[in-house]
Amino acid sequence: MKIAFVGKGGSGKTTLSSLFVRHLAATGAPVVAIDADINQHLGAALGLDEGESATLPALGDHLPLIKEHLRGTNPRITSAETMIKTTPPGEGSRLLRVREGNPVYDACAREVELDGGAVRLMVTGPFTDADLGVACYHSKTGAVELFLNHLVDGPEEYVVVDMTAGSDSFASGLFTRFDMTFLVAEPTRKGVSVHRQYREYARDFGVVLRVVGNKVQGRDDVDFLRAETGDDLLVTVGHSDWVRAMEKGRPPRFEILEDANRRALRTLQVAADATYELRDWHRYTRQMVHFHLKNATAWGNERTGADLAAQIDPGFVLGEDVTAPA
Numbered sequence: 372m373k374i375a376f377v378g379k380g381g382s383g384k385t386t387l388s389s390l391f392v393r394h395l396a397a398t399g400a401p402v403v404a405i406d407a408d409i410n411q412h413l414g415a416a417l418g419l420d421e422g423e424s425a426t427l428p429a430l431g432d433h434l435p436l437i438k439e440h441l442r443g444t445n446p447r448i449t450s451a452e453t454m455i456k457t458t459p460p461g462e463g464s465r466l467l468r469v470r471e472g473n474p475v476y477d478a479c480a481r482e483v484e485l486d487g488g489a490v491r492l493m494v495t496g497p498f499t500d501a502d503l504g505v506a507c508y509h510s511k512t513g514a515v516e517l518f519l520n521h522l523v524d525g526p527e528e529y530v531v532v533d534m535t536a537g538s539d540s541f542a543s544g545l546f547t548r549f550d551m552t553f554l555v556a557e558p559t560r561k562g563v564s565v566h567r568q569y570r571e572y573a574r575d576f577g578v579v580l581r582v583v584g585n586k587v588q589g590r591d592d593v594d595f596l597r598a599e600t601g602d603d604l605l606v607t608v609g610h611s612d613w614v615r616a617m618e619k620g621r622p623p624r625f626e627i628l629e630d631a632n633r634r635a636l637r638t639l640q641v642a643a644d645a646t647y648e649l650r651d652w653h654r655y656t657r658q659m660v661h662f663h664l665k666n667a668t669a670w671g672n673e674r675t676g677a678d679l680a681a682q683i684d685p686g687f688v689l690g691e692d693v694t695a696p697a
Contacts (some may be wrong), residue, residue: 372381372547372643373530374518378555379565380410380536383585387613388533388556389556393625394636396488398633401470403480405532407515407545408446413533417483418622429496430514430684433478437514441465441521454682455671456513457544457663459656460521461684466693467521469528475518486625492516492667503678512545519548520659525691541679544662547576547655550646553639555583556600558592563599564682570603577654579646583639606638652690 377387385408392404396625406413407503414424425651430437437456445463448454460466467473480491495512512535532549546552546569554569556562566582573580584607586594596604613628663671668681687693 372393372523372524372526372551372647373529373532374554374643375532375534375549375563376555376680377552377569378536378585379557379561381566382536382555382562383608384536385410385412385416385533386618387412387553387608388531389585389613390628390632391484391553391636391639392417392490392531394633394640395531396485396490397625399488399642401528402488402490403469403494403528403530404483404490405515406492407512409532409536410536411494411496414483414494416617417490417492418483419483426478427481427492427494430479430493430518431496433475434514434517436478436526437475437517441517442466445684447684449677451676453677453679453682454517454677455663455664455666455679456516457659458517458682459659459663459673459684460681460689461682461687464521466689467518469522469524471519471532474515498540511580512543514543516543516548520656521654523689523691523693524552525634525645526644529682530645544658544665546572546664547578547658548660550650552578552580553583553605554580554603555585556596558584558588558595566600566603575659577651579649581642583635586610586618588688605642606635607618608632608635647681652688656688 376384385478389481392402392519395402404413404504412425435451438454441464442448442451442454443463443465445461447461463475467475476491480493482489495515548549554566556566569580580603582600582605587593587609593607611629611632615622664680670680
């Protein structure tokens with residue numbers, strides 16, 4: 372299952388996404404965790420120190436390798452240089468699986484040991500001084516979009532993405548790449564403002580959206596979130612001594628996380644798992660094509676010097692039954 376955590380800056384989405392990753396790992400499930408936020412804090416939330424986090428390989432730094440691997444023997448993609456972030460797979464493309472080993476994981480993923488299990492962690496990389504004034508952060512998250520476009524995942528397999536804050540992900544098609552989007556919202560007017568933006572866009576693209584109320588202190592906070600987000604509100608989370616210790620760099624054993632918060636994480640997993648029955652690979656593929664054509668017309672054709680519409684394989688539908696070259 373492909374799962375996104377979104378929310379305004381400071382809402383706690385990175386903390387909650389890291390708790391969810393820890394919960395999944397503790398169940399023994401295979402997990403790929405991706406930090407797609409400009410502020411690159413997921414590694415620290417999963418227990419890495421500053422030195423370890425700084426040495427994580429950035430997806431954006433390995434785009435040539437990623438593109439060359441993914442294009443495989445697809446005759447519609449003449450070179451890695453003509454691939455852009457929205458390029459969809461077709462006959463001959465190499466696809467990615469959660470459980471496998473491949474050159475993309477070898478170059479871009481690191482195994483992080485957690486209580487009771489381990490996860491693969493991938494990061495987009497931070498916004499650097501060299502990017503200031505000349506680069507858009509979506510050029511970095513584009514590697515995540517390309518990765519998800521070529522990913523075939525099954526039930527009880529998880530890719531958890533900590534997204535960039537606010538509604539920035541709507542500047543690309545990345546927001547349509549998930550089975551479930553958890554929007555983390557505080558019980559404040561600013562906290563729920565992102566929900567209104569996400570709900571409007573999500574409705575048009577069939578995105579499944581549920582709200583996780585965070586920093587909830589009492590019934591009044593719950594009532595506020597319910598009034599503002601309606602049936603989208605799935606669960607609420609309050610103060611956690613475990614999280615406070617984790618934020619100090621001294622996380623206790625995960626098994627002693629408060630019972631209420633453990634129940635909340637199980638609720639998230641049940642909700643995410645339920646979306647498997649809603650999967651529509653034809654729609655998923657059509658959305659890839661839709662955003663690829665938009666990007667090709669807006670900037671891709673000019674930048675690559677190619678007609679990127681020709682990369683679309685009209686008979687190809689991504690799905691669990693698709694095989695790809697080795």
